[in-house]
Amino acid sequence: MRPELAALPERVDPVAEAIHEHLHVRVLCMKVIRAEPARWRYRGVVSPFWRLYHHRDPGGEVRAGGRVYPLVPGRGLLVPAWVRFDCLTRAPVEHLFIHFDLVGLTRAALAVAKLDSPQDVAAGDGSPLGATLNGLSEACRSGRPPDAAGLMLAKAAINLALSQVFAKAGGTSALEIAPCAAAGPRRAVGPALRLLDRDHARRIPNPELAAACGYAEHHFIRLFRTATGQTPARHQLERRVATAAELLAFGNRPIDEVAQRCGFDNRFHFSRAFKGVLGIPPAAYRAARHV
Numbered sequence: 001m002r003p004e005l006a007a008l009p010e011r012v013d014p015v016a017e018a019i020h021e022h023l024h025v026r027v028l029c030m031k032v033i034r035a036e037p038a039r040w041r042y043r044g045v046v047s048p049f050w051r052l053y054h055h056r057d058p059g060g061e062v063r064a065g066g067r068v069y070p071l072v073p074g075r076g077l078l079v080p081a082w083v084r085f086d087c088l089t090r091a092p093v094e095h096l097f098i099h100f101d102l103v104g105l106t107r108a109a110l111a112v113a114k115l116d117s118p119q120d121v122a123a124g125d126g127s128p129l130g131a132t133l134n135g136l137s138e139a140c141r142s143g144r145p146p147d148a149a150g151l152m153l154a155k156a157a158i159n160l161a162l163s164q165v166f167a168k169a170g171g172t173s174a175l176e177i178a179p180c181a182a183a184g185p186r187r188a189v190g191p192a193l194r195l196l197d198r199d200h201a202r203r204i205p206n207p208e209l210a211a212a213c214g215y216a217e218h219h220f221i222r223l224f225r226t227a228t229g230q231t232p233a234r235h236q237l238e239r240r241v242a243t244a245a246e247l248l249a250f251g252n253r254p255i256d257e258v259a260q261r262c263g264f265d266n267r268f269h270f271s272r273a274f275k276g277v278l279g280i281p282p283a284a285y286r287a288a289r290h291v
Helices: 014-022 107-112 128-140 148-168 171-175 183-188 190-198 206-213 217-228 232-250 255-261 267-278 282-287
Strands: 024-035 041-045 050-055 060-064 067-071 075-079 085-089 093-103 119-122
Touching: 024 128, 024 148, 024 232, 050 060, 050 067, 050 148, 060 075, 067 075, 075 148, 093 128, 093 148, 093 232, 119 128, 119 148, 128 148, 190 206, 190 217, 190 232, 206 217, 206 232, 217 232, 232 255, 232 267, 232 282, 255 267, 255 282, 267 282
Parallel strands: none
Antiparallel strands: 024 093, 041 085, 050 075, 050 093, 060 067, 060 085, 075 119
16 A cells, blocks of 8 residues: 555544445424414324424423423424423424434334433524524425425434434444444345335235345344344334324325325224334324424
């Protein structure tokens, strides 16, 4: 190796590179509402996607795991996917919320990384995150759906908030978990993961998933567990329920149609599976969609 090349630094930390290769942000919903005490009061909220909250006025709070997380000016709050929480406000407040999916980070991986509680982030007016959230609030007040620029701004806010959380947790080491650090197994089962993300209308058997990756079934299942922290069956069920939750929260299709589109035999089977994963029936979940 030439001396001048030997002196070059590494591009990035290899684990950090694996994280960014396999995780990406997908914005689902972004809105500003006037949260009133009589209405913004929900118990047992849980979703397969993340939330970023920002209040310009004091009075709101989130409760989870026996702790209270105030929603105050100059602060934001990230609620990771699958975290169960209550929320309320004691006074009318302007409430910005962004719902987003951190694609590639499974429920099992979140538990390993200890991202199982709300995460407070600094968002003062003079900070990059605060300025970005204020800009998003202004854009959302128009009532128009976010355009490409708005989505880029939302992703910037989400990444700024996540960077605080990961830095506070110890940087890259906090995410040295199977779906990120196990880049080799992740690539090996990539065709199966893409197939599962693409096709929610049927239950795909393990032999078909293994064949898509070119492995024997038993070897494929072992690789899949290493890469995701879950069995193929559990991963598939959670992805189908997550898709159903998005359709319920951000659409108006009848529940029977949502069940059919996500590969459940009937509404009874769908309701039982949905409640088993999220702890709440589909109809009740839809009623709390603008939280």
